[in-house]
Amino acid sequence: MINKKLLKYAAKVKSELCIAVILKYVFFFANLLFVFAAASLLESVLKGNADSSERLSFFIAAALIAAVTRFLASLCTSRNTFAITKKVQNAIRKDIYAKILDLGAGYLEKSGTSQLVSLAIEGVEMLEVYFAHYIPQFLYSVTVPFILFAILFKTSISAPTAMLLSVWLIPVSIVFFMKRAKKTMQRFRNTYEELYGSFLENIQGLVTLKLCNRDGDVSENMRKNSETFRQRTMKVLSLQLTSIFIMDFFSLVGAATGIFIVIHSFMNGNADLKGTIVILMISAEFFLPMRMLGALFHAGMNGVAAFENISAFLDQTSSSYRCSGNAKPERIESVVVKDLTFSYDGKRDVLDDVSFEIGKGESVALIGSSGSGKSTIGSLILRLFDTPAGKILINGRDISDFDIQALRSRIALVSQHTYIFNSTIRENLLIAKSDATDEEMLDALEIAGLRDFVTSLPLGLDSKTGEWGSLFSGGQKQRIAIARAVLKESSLYIFDEATSNLDAENEEKIWKNIKEISQNKTSLIITHRLSMIKNCNKIIVLDKGHIAESGTHEKLLENRGIYFRMFTEQSELETEGVEA
């Protein structure tokens, strides 16, 4: 299955690959022309022939043609290489992006994005090198020794045979050697990274070390470790260099043996002088291709590995959405969850037979300790995943009746981690509403409590947000999330642990904002911070995927059940020590 896919991409660049190999042969034949012309001239010199001036002119012409041909071939090769790189990059990225869209947000929720990033950038780069350099060189190296043999066998059979055998001994011996050395090399492979990592962290933690007065010890350790590391590294290095030695040995000794044989044949009158000179001059050509392939060996391995990763990703089956209807809701008026059972991995049920309702304009809180399944409900209402068991009804209709995009455009999510894109504040808000005017954005920022901050910046809305939104503090990032939610013109708000990463001060302020914007709007507030949700219309307590209790704050306190316990615990912790 893997080979088929690799061929699929190779097919896209098959003409460029052919051109690449042909260009290598152009180099080869240009070189051959030069060698034959030179050999012819040299023969006449060694034999003391009279027609050497003719051969000289021929040589000059041939040399010039060969030189210009090779120059032009270089130019063509680089353009061709670029064409291959470009096509491969475009083809693979296109497939990756399509797959991301196919798999949807649910996949990203589960698996995170770091793997994607490394596939789409590094993996693709490795494949570019693989197709643009390794494959053409491979095809060329495998064929050219035979071509050479065919050209040379008229002069001598034994010499080219010897060289041909040597050429093949190179990959055979390297593979054999690598197999034996693999274990040792794997053990020490990470030495270099370890050393780098520990050096970096010693610098980054230097303030801590100084204040604990341990920096001297660390410096000592670094020097000691350095020596141990050096020995390890040199061991690995000597193994790697041995494979280079093998290559050098077989190439040069192979060439020398071939030359020795043919000159002997010449001495015995079995080879002509010109042919012998040709073999002498061309011996390098037997080996150079395989040596270059050796240099590209790593590129070859990396390419195959990268390809396996990309294949695995592309082969994933999407969490096939039950077919979606086309209905586009105007507003979301009610949400009914009925007998909902859900599991991420098919083994453990995260939600078990959950039923509740969110009526129009109601504020419903969903609480529970981590692992109780509360965030999952938010994901399911956003249809990040489908549920095999149970129903979700939006405005009385099954959720699958609706067009997914249209459904999501009516729901605003403020979650625990808000991603701020590395562009401007404006761009970060436009994703919520692509035609938002500056006024609308500033109004939203006002409601989110961020307007003064933004207007105080020299570039205002056009200020750069930096990598990972470094312009903003944690609290401010959540305010951007709220501003986005406000801009979005949605009728259902979902707040999913919106303040879990914030400190006490920020938390209180953000909660005020949340209450303001969710007034008279249908909202689902998922949290474990009980002091903030006292005034919700309904509080639902989840415990290990079941609904344990539900009701208003007062009623639940009266119950003296889970809610009562959690609530008293949290308020004790908050007020403790203030009296002391």
Place this chain on the structure above:
Amino acid sequence: MKKSFFKISLRLLKFVRPLVFKMLFSISAGITGHAAAIGMMSAAALFLCGAAGKTVPYGTRFWGYLMLILAALRGILHYLEQYKGHEIAFRLLAKIRAELFDSLRALSPAKLVDKKSADLVTSLMSDIEIIEVFFAHTIAPATIAAAMFLILSAFFTGFHPLLGLTASLAYLAEGIAVPYLGFTLSRKSGRIYRGTMSQLNSGLTDSLQGMKELILFGREKEAFEKIARDTVSLQKINSDIKKQEGFITGTSILIISLFSAAFLVLACFLYKNQSLAETELFASFITFVSSFAPFAALSSLSNTLTGTFAAAERIFDVTDEIPVIKNRAGAREMKGSEPSLECCGVSFGYNKKAILKDLSLFIKPGTKIAITGESGSGKTTLLRLFLRFWDVDKGAVKVKGEDVRNVTLESLRENTATLSQETYLFNTTIAENIALGRKNATKEGIEEAAKKAEIHDFIMTLPEGYDTLVGELGGRLSGGERQRIGIARTLLSNSDIVLLDEMTSSLDALNESAILKTIRETMKEKTVVTVTHRESVASKSDIIFHIKGGIK
């Protein structure tokens, strides 16, 4: 601080001085290795001349065997050259790192606490790598090429001065002119390409990392379309660069081809002129066409020189910096026993900005005090003055009754313990991280400290317990758990002065309350100074000092 190229080169070479013999060994192996590869072909040529009936010194057979021997020798010499070369590179890397670390040690903690320090660290790390490349892959090839140039030019001149001249010109063209051409061509476009490339990659990364957000807002298709447009622009630039590279490669090959042809033509004329014998013609030509390897290796070097010098300069800036805060002559160990802290008329500023003005305060032993104020008011700076990050401009800072300038820095820090916003954990075991608090810590001491810090139970839930590597836990340690490890460290050190710098700022409300509770319970007899901007934290101390504009 623009040091001259010359001075920087000298300093870089000084680094190599202790390793000069190894370096010479590697270079010699390189020279003889190349000589063996070239000599092998010369021997082959003479062997053939002998076989063709010409007179060759030492007889025909000799050259045949010499050819085989040199072929085998080349592999060994190449191995030795590379082995020694890498060994040198590794040792130099270790040396530079050690020196840099020691310089930073002496300059810390002051140098590493301002905003720019993270950038400084990042750039120093890559600067070291750049310097290593210089030592490992630049000096030797350049020296070898220079040596081969001299040897080969002399060799060919021995046959005839014109041949020597032709060879020299060829080598100069191949080894200097072509790389220089490549350097000038790529300088501008290379920069633009790298800039655009990193922009595109970070844009792509950004979109992928925020993909869930984009999908939920329905903007994913737009994002991909933008990426496609950016990719097209990048590919245009890449195409230009590849064309340039092809041109340079082509030129390099052209030079070799033309000079090879010219050499043979010249040799033929000299032969016709009776200035050169047939064997000399044959041998010199074969040698010449086999001799370009050492010079072709130089083509990639040119691009890195400016970068190397810039990197070296940055590193030297750090290692040349003279630490201002160090133990004064006659500094003693701290001997006071009452854990009091005092400021007497302290004024302090840096970067020409006054931060504290004539501040005086006295903290009695065992007090719990909070220092509050807006950011920029100087509260953290005050804490750092107690730790002697800097010396005051006016007045005196006293810890345990002694002026901090009169005691050794080491004893000052042994007598104090600090906790800040995030506890830095090293990628070793939890036990070792806690053990940083005290030299020669014992297992029992570590466990006791962890129990008091209320982190022992958590550690016992881990499969390897105290021997768990922090790095493997990755992000699974919560903020609260990290701070508790910090508290364990502090408790282990048993200092009776504890300085807390915004210690709960990155914790949520519940965690904050729990941590503050632990601190209150475990540090009853110690003098605790808490710097904070939060009411909720300050209210838990006995006394509050409020700083505004550098004054109490």
